[in-house]
Amino acid sequence: MKIVDIISHFKDGLNKSRKNLADKFELLFHYSTNKSDFLERLEELLILSDVGVLATSEIINKFSQLNFKEYKENNFISFKKKLKDILIDILNSNTLKFNVNKDRLNIIMIVGVNGSGKTSIAGKIAYSLKKESNNILLVPADTFRAAGIQQLKILADQAGVEMINAKEGADPASVVYDGISAAQARKKNIIIIDTAGRLHTKINLMNELEKIKRVIQNEAQEYSLEILQVIDATMGQNAIFQAKSFNKSLGVTGIVLTKMDGTAKGGIVIAIKKELNISVKLISLGEKLNNLYDFEANKFVEALLD
Numbered sequence: 001m002k003i004v005d006i007i008s009h010f011k012d013g014l015n016k017s018r019k020n021l022a023d024k025f026e027l028l029f030h031y032s033t034n035k036s037d038f039l040e041r042l043e044e045l046l047i048l049s050d051v052g053v054l055a056t057s058e059i060i061n062k063f064s065q066l067n068f069k070e071y072k073e074n075n076f077i078s079f080k081k082k083l084k085d086i087l088i089d090i091l092n093s094n095t096l097k098f099n100v101n102k103d104r105l106n107i108i109m110i111v112g113v114n115g116s117g118k119t120s121i122a123g124k125i126a127y128s129l130k131k132e133s134n135n136i137l138l139v140p141a142d143t144f145r146a147a148g149i150q151q152l153k154i155l156a157d158q159a160g161v162e163m164i165n166a167k168e169g170a171d172p173a174s175v176v177y178d179g180i181s182a183a184q185a186r187k188k189n190i191i192i193i194d195t196a197g198r199l200h201t202k203i204n205l206m207n208e209l210e211k212i213k214r215v216i217q218n219e220a221q222e223y224s225l226e227i228l229q230v231i232d233a234t235m236g237q238n239a240i241f242q243a244k245s246f247n248k249s250l251g252v253t254g255i256v257l258t259k260m261d262g263t264a265k266g267g268i269v270i271a272i273k274k275e276l277n278i279s280v281k282l283i284s285l286g287e288k289l290n291n292l293y294d295f296e297a298n299k300f301v302e303a304l305l306d
């Protein structure tokens with residue numbers, strides 16, 4: 001996906017998180033009387049920003065090796081640069097990007113709990129990829145809610161892409177089967193599958209999603225499969241539990257973080273990377289079709305801390 005003026009979009013979208021993290025980090029630096037005082041307060045700030053226990057201890061460990069007194073006498077900018085570098089290092093290790101394979105069928109399966117933003121993301125991805133001249137088919141496999149199918153149809157029309165029809169209550173795996181046949185017959189290069197998201201603790205949802213995955217593996221030819229889990233960034237640490245459970249059943253290949261505009265806890269990106277080692281590939285900063293961006297660690301950290 002093309003990234004246009006991403007930093008300014010990130011900056012607007014991450015306003016709440018930046019106020020929380022960057023402003024408070026600066027206050028800590030100026031008002032801490034010594035290193036241990038600073039480290040204690042920094043730890044608290046990171047945990048409250050949803051950075052997670054593992055990443056917090058890595059950051060505290062790195063800061064404990066610095067000469068705090070020397071930085072205090074010099075300047076805050078170079079001290080803040082240390083935090084940026086640590087965060088970028090965590091986010092950039094083994095990072096995978098969201099990519100479309102031009103020479104084969106790309107199947108993108110969107111999973112996540114209800115309300116996380118799945119259907120919106122299916123529409124947003126369709127909108128972005130359509131602009132890059134792809135031939136897309138949307139597949140409404142969330143057949144438990146009639147409203148879900150209608151919502152996807154509205155987004156398909158707005159994005160100018162085709163959607164196959166499905167009836168409420170139809171077997172989601174058979175809708176996917178039809179979708180794959182239709183896409184192969186119509187020479188589509190991208191299939192985007194919206195799935196149901198009742199609570200992840202209900203085993204039958206995972207069975208349903210695993211069945212869809214098997215249908216893809218059995219029916220599609222020469223394809224690549226991206227299983228994107230949509231996570232609502234305002235869920236805090238609960239997001240980590242959700243991601244673990246979907247990943248265990250399905251093997252998630254990337255994460256899309258939504259509603260980053262509505263949270264002061266953008267640190268969840270760092271926790272997800274550190275604790276799950278699944279790449280955050282896309283990030284959504286609003287409700288409009290064009291509010292979806294490729295996740296770029298450097299730009300994200302810059303927008304979060306500057």
Ligand code: GDP
Pocket residue numbers: 112113114115116117118119120121197258259260261262284285286287291
């Ligand atoms: P689903 O149940 O997982 O399919 O979730 P929906 O796609 O229906 O989204 C649930 C709600 O979240 C809708 O009101 C969306 O407009 C809203 N939403 C989705 N993504 C974002 C985002 O990035 N920012 C904001 N502010 N709202 C979002």
